Amino acid sequence: MSNPHKKEQHTGKDLPRWGMVIDLDRCVGCHTCEIACKMENDVPLGIWRSWVKEIEKGKYPNVVRSFRPTLCNHCENPACVKVCPVGAAWQREDGIVMVDPHLCVGCRYCMSACPYEVRYVHPQKGMIDKCDFCHTRVDAGLKPSCVEACPASARIFGNLNDPKSDVSKLVSTKSVTTLKPEMGTDPRVYYIGLDMATMEIKREAKLVWEK
Amino acid sequence: MGKVVFDVQYQTSLAFLISYYFYCTGLSAGSFMISTLSYGFGFTKFKPASKMGVVAAVLLLLLAPQFLLMQVGWPIKSVWNHFVYFNPVSAMSYGAFLLMLYPVNSIIYGIFMFKGNMKMTKIFGLIGIPMALAVHGYTGWILALAVARDYWNTGLMPIVFLFSAMVSGISMMILLIIIRDRFFTKEKVINHDLIDSLAKILGWLLVVDLFLVFCDYSVLLYSKLEAQEVAHFMLFGKMSFWFVILENLIGKVIPMIIVFIPGMRRSYFWLILAALMNMAGILAMRVVTVYGGQVLPLM
Numbered sequence: 001m002s003n004p005h006k007k008e009q010h011t012g013k014d015l016p017r018w019g020m021v022i023d024l025d026r027c028v029g030c031h032t033c034e035i036a037c038k039m040e041n042d043v044p045l046g047i048w049r050s051w052v053k054e055i056e057k058g059k060y061p062n063v064v065r066s067f068r069p070t071l072c073n074h075c076e077n078p079a080c081v082k083v084c085p086v087g088a089a090w091q092r093e094d095g096i097v098m099v100d101p102h103l104c105v106g107c108r109y110c111m112s113a114c115p116y117e118v119r120y121v122h123p124q125k126g127m128i129d130k131c132d133f134c135h136t137r138v139d140a141g142l143k144p145s146c147v148e149a150c151p152a153s154a155r156i157f158g159n160l161n162d163p164k165s166d167v168s169k170l171v172s173t174k175s176v177t178t179l180k181p182e183m184g185t186d187p188r189v190y191y192i193g194l195d196m197a198t199m200e201i202k203r204e205a206k207l208v209w210e211k
Numbered sequence: 212m213g214k215v216v217f218d219v220q221y222q223t224s225l226a227f228l229i230s231y232y233f234y235c236t237g238l239s240a241g242s243f244m245i246s247t248l249s250y251g252f253g254f255t256k257f258k259p260a261s262k263m264g265v266v267a268a269v270l271l272l273l274l275a276p277q278f279l280l281m282q283v284g285w286p287i288k289s290v291w292n293h294f295v296y297f298n299p300v301s302a303m304s305y306g307a308f309l310l311m312l313y314p315v316n317s318i319i320y321g322i323f324m325f326k327g328n329m330k331m332t333k334i335f336g337l338i339g340i341p342m343a344l345a346v347h348g349y350t351g352w353i354l355a356l357a358v359a360r361d362y363w364n365t366g367l368m369p370i371v372f373l374f375s376a377m378v379s380g381i382s383m384m385i386l387l388i389i390i391r392d393r394f395f396t397k398e399k400v401i402n403h404d405l406i407d408s409l410a411k412i413l414g415w416l417l418v419v420d421l422f423l424v425f426c427d428y429s430v431l432l433y434s435k436l437e438a439q440e441v442a443h444f445m446l447f448g449k450m451s452f453w454f455v456i457l458e459n460l461i462g463k464v465i466p467m468i469i470v471f472i473p474g475m476r477r478s479y480f481w482l483i484l485a486a487l488m489n490m491a492g493i494l495a496m497r498v499v500t501v502y503g504g505q506v507l508p509l510m
Binding site: 053083085086104105108111112114117121125126127179180182183184199 | 358
């Protein structure tokens with residue numbers, strides 16, 4: 001039996017390629033996107049599909065608080081799809097990286113391979129779950145829940161294949177960056193004004209032993 | 212520079228059960244190697260270890276996948292889906308087939324060996340060698356192909372895994388042969404010649420293993436930030452007891468010194484101590500590699 005998600009590579013310009021731009025000059029760090037995501041997707045306690053990392057830096061009076069909203073990057077070359085042993089991690093033709101609950105066995109290999117750590121084990125289902133750009137909303141012509149809820153319009157969602165869309169204009173006219181471009185995953189979530197201090201890891205990270 | 216006011220707690224993806232799985236497949240591959248030395252390659256000195264080696268290899272490889280099944284969310288579904296939905300670019304996908312074929316081959320090999328059919332034993336032994344290498348090497352590939360983790364993502368990982376497998380397998384065989392000869396034979400005499408040869412092989416494999424660890428860490432310490440962080444975490448951070456003391460000092464350096472000093476090697480007390488320390492050290496190595504390699508947050 002062949003894999004049901006064995007996809008023909010999408011190159012057609014008529015198909016949309018969904019992407020997101022996060023404008024950090026507008027982000028106020030209110031965490032509304034987190035909550036909207038949890039409500040929309042029924043995400044259990046303790047885990048997040050999208051979250052905002054928040055750091056304080058500098059010395060008084062020269063201080064700043066920086067934010068980095070994080071979600072699945074829906075990469076063009078996703079590491080998780082390559083490593084999944086059963087083909088449960090797959091990519092739609094419009095670029096959304098999905099998890100098929102009928103195939104996923106919860107082996108967690110994709111969690112180790114994802115450079116952005118956006119995947120989690122759903123405690124009730126025992127399967128892997130992650131941000132899917134609210135694909136049911138997108139298919140119905142709506143925007144993802146986090147984009148809809150953002151009070152500062154810091155998250156902009158749209159079709160990257162359409163040169164007239166807001167995301168295409170921002171990506172082509174602003175200086176944008178993606179997370180960890182050195183991983184070769186080619187993310188489709190772009191950041192404007194990302195503070196690289198939010199990407200730092202700490203030498204003495206807190207060790208939390210798994211129960 | 213900055214302090215984290217709010218941070219998300221990440222889940223640990225692969226935990227201790229995976230370490231035990233790697234440990235068991237390693238012991239199995241190592242003991243299978245010893246058993247093929249006489250029947251496959253004609254080193255008749257090792258013939259008394261062959262039957263014990265193949266029995267240990269089969270039993271450990273039947274035990275090993277149980278840890279995997281305990282770890283995955285859907286054990287029965289996982290067995291079915293691994294065989295039905297094959298992903299050719301995933302190392303783990305090949306693993307399911309290897310874990311199935313290798314014990315079957317080992318059982319056939321063992322049956323021919325116990326029946327005394329030399330020709331067939333040799334054929335299945337030689338088929339089994341690449342399978343034993345693959346069944347343990349692929350576990351290294353699983354980690355090496357998880358690109359996000361710098362501690363794992365190195366071409367040395369499968370080789371490190373193979374050498375640690377052979378080292379721990381030989382230690383286990385030394386212990387098993389001493390126990391068998393001392394308590395379960397009529398003569399109650401330990402085959403000194405065999406044990407001495409195995410101990411010498413153990414010593415040289417430990418030298419290679421330590422050299423590989425040195426290569427790995429020297430590159431990590433000069434590599435990019437995440438790699439430096441994880442190397443510091445292993446050498447001086449919270450994992451240093453496991454890595455420096457348990458894995459390398461107790462598990463590799465002290466056993467190597469014991470087996471290279473002829474007086475100590477010929478004393479069974481020291482040799483048994485060295486084998487036990489080495490087996491514990493390799494278990495620590497599995498925990499360090501699997502757990503320590505992915506416990507630091509990535510961003």
